[in-house]
Amino acid sequence: MKKLLFSIIALVLVLAACGNKSENDTDNKKEETKSYTLDSGKKIDIPKKPKRIAVVAPTYAGGIKYLGGNIVAVNEQVDSSKILKDKFKGVEKIGENDVEKVAKTKPDLIVVYSNDKNIKKYKKIAPTVAYDYGKHKYLDQQQELGKLLGKEDKVKEWKDKWKAQTEKDGKEIKDKIGEDATVSIFDEFDKKLYTYGPNWGRGGEVMYQAFGLKAPEKLTELVKKEGWAEVKQEKLADYAGDYIVSTSEGKSEPGYKKTDLWKHLPAVQNDRVIEVKAETYWYNDPYTLEFMRKDLKEKFLNLNS
Incomplete structure (x- = not known):
């Protein structure tokens, strides 16, 4: 009888210990x-x-x-x-x-x-x-x-510095190219021509949002739904701004640059085309944004006005 009583007590203690462990594990998980x-x-x-x-x-x-x-x-x-x-x-x-x-x-x-x-x-x-x-x-x-x-907190610190710096940069650029000057982004992929708005990489975030530069109205309307759009080569002039950013740096000449339409664009004839490297301009993290900020600012300020 005593052995049975001891066994029952031992079992109760084991179950209680297991219960406490389970509760502790749950509490620890919540804390972590x-x-x-x-x-x-x-x-x-x-x-x-x-x-x-x-x-x-x-x-x-x-x-x-x-x-x-x-x-x-x-x-x-x-x-x-x-x-x-x-x-x-x-x-x-x-x-x-x-x-x-x-x-x-x-x-x-x-x-x-x-x-x-x-x-x-x-x-x-x-x-x-x-x-x-x-x-x-x-x-x-x-x-x-x-x-x-x-x-x-770290994001807020970075964001405040970024806004202050790019506001100054944007003013410098607009003083150079004009407050109302328009800028377009063109990128060729798989032999098709694309353009991008303010939130789809290729420098759009920096130019349109951070610097406050303007896109042509027709381009803004074209990319309104998806943030990007294909551009038929024959319509190139409709979406070309006073300045153009082309993601063809380091590549062989894209097809759209071989056309007469391209060669007769005012931005091309006035040497107002900026070349950037597509793969580097894909992203919009703080490291890449800082590179693009400096790269674009330098290239805009060195263009013919």
Whole structure:
């Protein structure tokens, strides 16, 4: 009878200990995580201080790196940018479908685009934050990354300095080219000609938002829905500004530059075309923005007015 009583008491103590451990584990988990609202409106738990981040969506790599995030895997596309390539030396490079490769880096947080077809697979590896690229303007985008990493103060500090500096830069540029001068962005991809608005890379954020330069009205209307649009070569003159930024630096001459329409544009005839490197101008993180700010300012100020 005594043996049975001791056994019952021992069992009760073990169960109580297990219960306390379970409660402690739950409490610890709550202390280590925080709720984060995705672009979809859904809330998920993510680490308060992520230690190993996999960035499948390259747009956010530079911004996370700037805020001190420890990136253990990053999309290989960052190596196309001469600015970002040096920032990710030694970091595991992944393609957009390298789910197993991501898993091997043992991330505690994964960042992807909202249209990534592998989201469900990534969720099985670690908490996964999916961003809708078109939803956030570039400054808002960096603020979101600040919330993600708990670095809102650092983002505010950067943002205040950036606004103050680019306001001065924009004034200098407009004093040179004219307050009402218009600027267009042209980019050839897969033998098609495209133009971009104020929030789709290629320098648009810096020129139109930060510097406050103007796009031609017809171009603004054309890109209003998607943020970018294809331009038929025969319509080139309709969307060409007083100044043109062409993403053909370092490339063989694109097809649209071989046409008579291009050669007769006022911007071309007056030597008001700025050449930039497409792959470096794809992004809008703080590192790339600072490069573009200096690069564009210098090139605008050195053009014929």
